Amino acid sequence: MQQKLARQQKHSANRRKTIAAMWRLKRREADRRGDFAAQVANQLATRHSAVVLEDLTITNMTASAKGTLAEPGSNVVQKAGLNRAILGKGWYRFEQALTNVARYTGCRIVKVPAACTSQTCSRCGSVDPVSRESQAVYRCTSCGYSANADVNAAKNILAAGRAVTACGDLGTGRSVKQEPLTVAQTARNPRLSSGGEDVN
Ligand SMILES: [Zn+2]
Structure with missing residues (x-):
């Protein structure tokens, strides 16, 4: 589509259509990524009592290799490609999804230095x-x-x-061997989510 776009007249209706189609494709890609993050986060947070994450400094990891005008960096294009690949995995979005589900399942999220x-x-x-x-x-x-x-x-x-x-802080709240409550269960009986009681 980018090749097609390059051949098209500026400000033409067909060019606008191509741009719209490109955006739709990007949107679908982002939706799939979000979907994947939500589903995996849900599986992990409901089946495990704790999830340990590597505390990655994504901002530093994906910094540009461009350098300055006086001291230009090397392998700038390669680094840009790596950055795109790293950011394209949606690590932060996955972490957010995981933290979000974990609030309901009682799963603890631990971050350790990488x-x-x-x-x-x-x-x-x-x-x-x-x-x-x-x-x-x-x-x-x-x-x-x-x-x-x-x-x-x-x-x-x-x-x-x-x-x-x-x-x-291990040992507080519900047993780690216990099946986590579903959101529906918690809503039906808020007492269960307060922890401490043996609901087994
Ligand atoms: Zn060894």
Whole structure:
């Protein structure tokens, strides 16, 4: 459509139609992203008592590589593409969706610092950037543990989150093994949502 747009007369009716069609497509893309975020957030918040998130500084991560006029940056186009890919995942929107559902299900959202989560071995705890063999593969240089790099990082994030909750506010409210109440149940009997009582 962009190719078509480039060939069309400025201010023509057909050009306007193409622009409108492009916006519709973008809108659909954004809707799908929002839908995905809402559904996954709902699944996580209803099936788990806590969800641990990596506290990513998305604003810093997606800063432009352009640099200044005196000191121009390198790989500006590549970085712009990476930024688009990062922002296109809708991480912040997902976090918002998750926090929103968690208010109703009693699921706790814990955020942990992102540093070293992908370089640490989730089995022996040694930190070595070399262990991160590639984007997908993690192989520990000291104990030989091997796993998908994202799975290994996720285990570290979960462990870090558990460490926070262990000395934090765990043990208040409903049992963590209990099925969370649905919104309808809570509305019918507001007493249940106050926590403390054993509704099992
Ligand atoms: Zn190891």
